[in-house]
Amino acid sequence: MATTVKQSFQNLKENLEITGLQEETVSTRQKSVREVLDAGLAVKESFLTGSYSRSTMIAPLNDADVDIFAVLDVSYYNHFNGQNGGQAGLLDLVKRTLRKTYTKTPDISRNGQAVTICFDDFKVDVVPAFYRQGGGFLIPNSIRQSWISTDPKKHVEIMSQSNTKHNGDMVPLVKMIKGWNKNIGSFFMSFHLEVLALSILDNVTISSFPSGVRFYFDKGKDLINKQNSDPAGLGGDVGAYLNTREKIQEAVDKFQLAYERSIKAEEYDSRGYAKDAIEMWRKVFGDYFPVYG
Numbered sequence: 001m002a003t004t005v006k007q008s009f010q011n012l013k014e015n016l017e018i019t020g021l022q023e024e025t026v027s028t029r030q031k032s033v034r035e036v037l038d039a040g041l042a043v044k045e046s047f048l049t050g051s052y053s054r055s056t057m058i059a060p061l062n063d064a065d066v067d068i069f070a071v072l073d074v075s076y077y078n079h080f081n082g083q084n085g086g087q088a089g090l091l092d093l094v095k096r097t098l099r100k101t102y103t104k105t106p107d108i109s110r111n112g113q114a115v116t117i118c119f120d121d122f123k124v125d126v127v128p129a130f131y132r133q134g135g136g137f138l139i140p141n142s143i144r145q146s147w148i149s150t151d152p153k154k155h156v157e158i159m160s161q162s163n164t165k166h167n168g169d170m171v172p173l174v175k176m177i178k179g180w181n182k183n184i185g186s187f188f189m190s191f192h193l194e195v196l197a198l199s200i201l202d203n204v205t206i207s208s209f210p211s212g213v214r215f216y217f218d219k220g221k222d223l224i225n226k227q228n229s230d231p232a233g234l235g236g237d238v239g240a241y242l243n244t245r246e247k248i249q250e251a252v253d254k255f256q257l258a259y260e261r262s263i264k265a266e267e268y269d270s271r272g273y274a275k276d277a278i279e280m281w282r283k284v285f286g287d288y289f290p291v292y293g
Contacts, residue, residue: 087140
């Protein structure tokens with residue numbers, strides 16, 4: 001509960017954080033998974049990727065995915081490239097390797113690019129990868145039987161640099177946007193929203209979180225229907241999943257509604273109606289945002 005918008009946004013920031021105990025659980029679990037991979041496969045290196053490594057993961061933890069990149073010896077690439085089951089065969093090998101240890105884990109499955117271990121408290125996605133000539137990595141796309149170029153280490157570096165430039169306010173603001181996305185049913189892919197934030201807030205001062213998220217929605221409603229390139233320069237359009245006119249229009253509408261509610265909330269607050277402002281912000285962020293009182 002809060003009685004001012006400033007206090008409410010501080011509470012929002014805190015509500016989006018995973019706890020210290022959960023951090024410890026994630027750290028222990030991911031180390032164990034990486035040890036299993038090292039023992040069963042020829043792993044050149046492994047490291048955390050995704051929102052956890054970029055510090056943009058939001059609570060609750062049981063809705064989160066912790067991503068592990070396992071860079072394998074090139075011999076696996078030669079074995080599975082166009083033969084022996086291809087990219088799907090590579091993922092099946094990783095799945096079998098994990099299943100030998102995690103025999104009692106309820107669900108270990110493969111999707112298009114990763115093997116997912118569903119623990120009781122959160123999921124771990126294991127992505128097999130290979131070093132890419134020219135930099136970055138190649139990961140499998142078992143649906144299209146192809147390889148995807150990506151560079152998650154570069155993504156971490158870019159977000160970290162942006163957060164430093166914004167005096168530590170970039171990451172919390174991105175988490176707030178992800179909280180909004182969760183409140184609207186996770187319509188957008190989280191990484192897409194992060195890429196938009198990097199573009200929208202480049203060379204912009206975040207003077208406050210309310211004005212920052214309002215600015216994001218304002219610029220985002222115009223950018224969401226355009227191509228949003230992977231900031232690492234390898235992965236193409238990160239918004240390619242919005243692949244129909246209807247999806248794009250729905251995306252624009254969601255940004256427009258969030259922008260309109262943000263404007264109303266700021267107007268209420270400027271006129272001294274803190275309760276009305278907080279209630280309007282709750283329409284944007286849902287239960288992540290505190291109630292008035």
